[in-house]
Every structure is written in C-alpha cells, then in structure tokens.
Amino acid sequence: MNPTIRAAVTSGLMTLAWAAQAAPQAKPEHTEVWSPEPARVMPASANRAPSDAVILFDGQGVGEWVSSAVVASPAAKPVPWSGADGVLTVRPGSGDIQTRRTFLDYQLHLEWRVPAGLKASGQNKGNSGLFLSTGTGNGYEIQVLECAANKTYANGQAASIYKQFTPLVNACAAEGEWQTYDVIWTAPRFAADGRLESPAYVTALHNGVLVQNHVALRGETLYIGEPGYRKHGPAPIKLQEHGEAVSFRNIWVRPLDR
Numbered sequence: 252m253n254p255t256i257r258a259a260v261t262s263g264l265m266t267l268a269w270a271a272q273a274a275p276q277a278k279p280e281h282t283e284v285w286s287p288e289p290a291r292v293m294p295a296s297a298n299r300a301p302s303d304a305v306i307l308f309d310g311q312g313v314g315e316w317v318s319s320a321v322v323a324s325p326a327a328k329p330v331p332w333s334g335a336d337g338v339l340t341v342r343p344g345s346g347d348i349q350t351r352r353t354f355l356d357y358q359l360h361l362e363w364r365v366p367a368g369l370k371a372s373g374q375n376k377g378n379s380g381l382f383l384s385t386g387t388g389n390g391y392e393i394q395v396l397e398c399a400a401n402k403t404y405a406n407g408q409a410a411s412i413y414k415q416f417t418p419l420v421n422a423c424a425a426e427g428e429w430q431t432y433d434v435i436w437t438a439p440r441f442a443a444d445g446r447l448e449s450p451a452y453v454t455a456l457h458n459g460v461l462v463q464n465h466v467a468l469r470g471e472t473l474y475i476g477e478p479g480y481r482k483h484g485p486a487p488i489k490l491q492e493h494g495e496a497v498s499f500r501n502i503w504v505r506p507l508d509r
Contacts, residue, residue, distance in 0.1 A: 295360070300503035304360075307350060307488070307502040310337025319347035319385075319489060332492075339490075340498040341379060347492050349385055353485040356507040359383070359434045364498045365397040367427030371495075373403045377426065380413065380491035382472075383436045383453065387481045389471040390489055391451055393432065393463075395497060399423040410457040413472050418462035429500070430458055435507075438485070439468075445482040 293302035300306055307315045313330040316339075331345035365377030377397035382390035391412070398409040398421055405411070410418035410432070424430045437452040450470075455463035470478030490499060 295503075298501075300360070300501075301505060304503040304505045305352070307504060308334075308339050308499065309503075310334075310500060313339065315351055316348045316490075317351055318345075319349045338498045338500050339502075341490075341492050341496050343492065343494050343496060345492055347382075347489055349382075349487040349489040351487070353487055354384070354436075354504060354506055355438045355485045357436050358505040358507060359432070359436065359488070360501065360503050361432045361434075361499060362429050362501045363395055363432070364429045364500075365395075365426045366496055366498075367425075369397065369426065369495065372401060374407060375495075376401045377495050377497055378491075378493040379495065379497040380489075380493065381432060381434075382489035382491065383434065384438060384451070384483075384486040385489050386471045386486055387483045389473060390486075391453075391468055392472040392491070393434065393453070393455060395491075397423070397426045399425045410455060410462040412453060412463060412466060412468060414474070415469055415472070415478060416453075416463060416466045418457065419464065420460060420462060422457040422460035422462060424458060432457060433459075439480060439483075441480075441482040447480045450480070 290303070295301045295304075300309070305315075313332070313334045316330045318329070318331055330348050332342050332348060333340045361381060363379070369376050374396065377395070379395035380392045381395060382392050384391050394407060394409055394411045394413045396403065396407075396409045405417040406414055408418065408421065409423050433456040435454040439447060439451040440449040442448050451468040452465055453463050453468060454461075454465050468478070470480045472478060488504070
C-alpha cells in the first residue's frame with residue numbers, strides 16, 4: 252500500500268477509536284421517562300364507568316339533566332322524560348333535554364335502544380339524536396335511528412354526523428336491542444374576534460365498530476342549508492326528542508381538558 256495512503260488510513264482509524272472512547276455510551280435508561288406518572292384510573296366494566304368519569308345517568312335519577320326549554324333557569328323545570336326502571340326514555344312531545352354541566356373536550360359513553368315493532372320508515376323510525384355540544388343553539392348531532400332494516404339517506408342514518416358525514420359502515424343492531432356509542436369529542440376553538448381557529452373533531456364507535464375516524468366538522472348541524480360556525484365556549488350535551496320513545500342508559504363522560 253502506498254505509504255501516504257497507509258498513513259491516512261491509520262490516522263483515520265486512530266481518530267475513530269478515540270471518538271468511540273470519548274463518546275458517552277448509550278444506555279436504555281437514557282430514553283426512559285419516569286415522571287410525571289399517569290394518574291391511576293379504574294377501567295370501565297359492563298356496569299361501572301371509569302373511576303374518573305362524570306356519571307350523567309346510571310338509573311339512579313335524572314339530576315344531571317334539565318329541560319332544554321329553560322336554558323336560562325334550568326332549575327325551574329324538571330326533566331320531562333321518564334326515568335323509570337333504570338332507563339331514561341323520551342316522552343314524545345316533551346322537548347329535548349341537556350346536561351346541567353357544560354363540557355369542552357371529552358370521551359363519552361352512551362347506550363340507546365329504539366322500540367321494537369315501530370310501524371314507520373325512514374327518518375320516522377326511532378329517530379333521536381346525541382348532540383355532542385349544544386353550540387350556539389343548533390349543536391353538533393350524531394344521529395340515533397333504526398337502521399338495521401330501514402333505508403334512509405346515508406348522511407342521515409344511525410351514527411352519521413347528521414347531514415355531514417356518512418358512517419364508515421352500518422353497525423346497527425336490530426330494533427329493540429341495546430346499542431352503544433363511544434365518542435371522542437374535540438370542541439372547536441375560536442379567536443377573540445370570533446374567527447374559527449380549529450374545527451370540531453369527532454371519533455366515534457358504534458357497537459364497538461369505528462364509524463367516524465377523527466372527522467373535522469364543517470359546523471353546527473342544520474336540517475336545511477350548509478353548516479357553519481359561530482363562536483361559543485364549553486356547552487351542554489343534549490339528547491333529542493323527535494316524537495318516538497327512544498331509551499337511553501349508562502351515560503358517562505370523561506372531560507379531557509382538565
């Protein structure tokens with residue numbers, strides 16, 4: 252080998268050896284994070300909410316709910332729906348109900364059931380709605396409807412973000428059977444002057460099946476016209492009265508903005 256090349260190679264090898272000795276040795280603990288530790292939460296079971304959840308309805312009373320007809324003075328009018336037998340059931344013609352508390356971002360669990368044997372079709376067969384936030388009045392709705400054997404427009408069937416997003420699949424159980432919604436709600440954010448800074452996002456599972464995958468909502472729900480945003484802050488969750496005796500149970504929420 253050429254003496255000049257040999258000298259260069261030797262020098263390079265010596266430099267690498269020195270660098271290897273001088274550099275600190277990587278260890279597993281260099282990438283371990285020990286604090287702060289996540290808070291301990293007892294998980295949910297078939298008949299128990301997570302230990303850090305706010306119980307909205309567990310069959311023991313309707314104290315977390317008020318009539319939507321008296322928003323300014325919620326204590327003035329009791330919930331007009333039936334809470335008998337551990338089930339919260341719509342009383343047709345009585346109006347919507349909403350939570351006493353307001354929420355921003357959260358995880359929600361809710362179970363619902365459409366009565367069996369309804370002699371109706373389309374949007375009239377077991378219609379109700381879960382409004383993830385009342386917003387400025389219209390709110391943001393996930394549809395509740397009998398769709399196991401009932402045809403309607405795709406962005407108005409069960410588990411749709413009403414008039415905005417069709418569910419990825421139809422995961423409906425048969426009428427008369429209990430069904431579940433599990434929802435992650437991220438509220439919209441607004442600038443001080445009312446401009447939208449970030450839209451609302453929804454991830455939803457229907458009977459354990461992913462049906463809405465982090466969709467960005469176009470605004471509050473409208474029956475006629477295009478959705479849009481107006482500035483609002485934390486708001487109640489609402490259940491809709493749409494003329495049929497739809498039932499709910501085991502409703503809890505975990506605020507995520509704490």
